[in-house]
Ligand SMILES: Nc1nc2c(ncn2[C@@H]2O[C@H](COP(=O)(O)OP(=O)(O)O)[C@@H](O)[C@H]2O)c(=O)[nH]1
Ligand SMILES: [Mg+2]
Ligand SMILES: [Zn+2]
């Protein structure tokens with residue numbers, strides 16, 4: 001833990017040297033250092049005690065120093081986290097459904113690199129299940145479920161600290177809203193994650209995204225002008241590689257402009273736990289298991305069988321038939337019997 | 343009674359989030375009341391009424407709504423106690439980025455949305471920086487990366503706050519928020535003698551007092567001028 005005493009008497013230059021992420025704190029708090037880099041923090045912040053500056057900035061010296069100490073503590077903890085200390089599995093322990101009956105499973109453990117699908121009608125309780133996972137429920141949510149992380153009671157840090165979100169989400173209606181190029185966008189995200197090799201990460205995400213996208217795009221394309229498929233490809237590649245959240249929740253992946261199989265392979269390859277709410281048979285069969293939700297509770301857990309997996313290639317062939325017809329139609333061609341190929 | 347102040351820029355989703363949180367309180371059988379503070383107009387009170395909670399609204403008219411808030415918060419608290427509420431929530435439209443309505447001993451929640459742009463956290467003053475809980479809304483329409491960058495910017499200006507994502511439309515996260523807002527051991531009886539977290543500027547200028555004419559000779563009291571010099575002067 002860094003305390004205010006640890007930093008107060010140091011010069012800003014020394015602090016920046018010791019904590020390379022600290023300039024970001026100065027910038028976000030609109031503290032301009034300019035020529036005063038060699039001043040002691042305490043002296044530099046004296047400007048905030050000046051009546052006029054205090055009114056202008058609405059900041060209080062003591063509060064800024066405290067905030068800074070807290071920020072440094074958090075960032076050091078964040079940087080010190082090892083990959084091994086990460087999340088290897090989550091375990092669901094049963095609660096009750098809307099009628100108060102115990103859920104139909106005993107214990108469900110999902111390991112990293114596994115894909116689990118969630119199926120059930122709208123309003124059946126899919127969102128509540130995901131919310132329980134995100135909140136690391138400890139018998140303290142309406143379903144009374146318990147979620148264990150690595151087999152143990154989850155740390156409450158997952159609940160409310162910005163750098164520790166258990167779940168990253170990808171859903172159909174998400175858009176890019178920033179006015180940035182693909183390059184600037186990934187750069188910004190990488191910087192906020194305090195990544196060291198920013199350039200390397202940008203290249204990696206860019207290549208992976210283009211590998212998933214049907215139509216290629218370049219690094220200087222504005223993100224807001226990417227097509228739906230390209231946007232999703234970039235979101236998935238970025239989340240797989242840059243998001244620190246160990247669990248990725250996907251709410252359907254529309255079958256247009258993106259290679260869904262490769263997308264899932266990428267996420268699994270990055271050692272994520274993948275939860276996917278879907279009713280698309282191809283996606284559902286790509287999962288290792290499916291959780292069936294009914295009346296607010298888990299009704300059944302189905303292991304994807306060998307027979308089902310064998311059907312997958314047939315389903316994919318049918319899907320290709322339709323995709324091909326789309327392409328032919330788009331090019332003004334005629335649809336023929338042999339396009340169906342049965 | 344518990345007391346919670348909710349503040350945040352206009353249209354950030356305060357009413358939506360409060361309504362979803364009220365749902366959770368009601369399911370637990372808690373009696374909830376809301377006081378809505380605004381400047382000129384609000385119809386949020388109608389929405390709260392529909393949700394079946396006791397409502398009061400106060401319009402500050404010519405005053406800064408946050409100043410108006412502090413002048414009335416004790417009366418509002420007494421009203422809530424008299425009505426037998428378990429929890430009283432105040433919503434105020436953070437129109438003045440300089441002021442904030444937070445009182446030291448009262449849970450302070452700031453609602454801010456993902457669409458407002460990543461430079462917004464640095465532009466909002468004490469309303470964001472001194473909140474206990476920061477709720478980020480509208481995560482459903484932006485990418486995961488944008489949510490992460492936005493949350494990390496919020497964390498940089500207020501590292502001590504609990505940061506939560508709540509969807510004002512679906513209510514995702516609202517149940518969880520409700521558990522942070524109500525504590526049955528807390529009993530607010532009066533705010534007399536309590537202090538604001540951050541002082542509000544008291545400045546009065548000629549225009550506060552009704553002056554409409556432009557020109558230096560009409561300006562009295564606390565007058566401040568833009569520095570029109572080319573180079574910013576350094577102290
Ligand atoms: N998509 C989306 N819209 C939201 C969300 N929260 C609020 N809104 C919408 O944003 C608008 C402003 O919300 P409102 O609660 O009135 O904001 P207030 O002025 O801060 O009280 C409304 O149209 C809401 O439906 C959210 O999480 N997602
Ligand atoms: Mg409102
Ligand atoms: Zn004000």
Ligand SMILES: [Zn+2]
Pocket residue numbers: 545546547548549550551
């Ligand atoms: Zn004035």
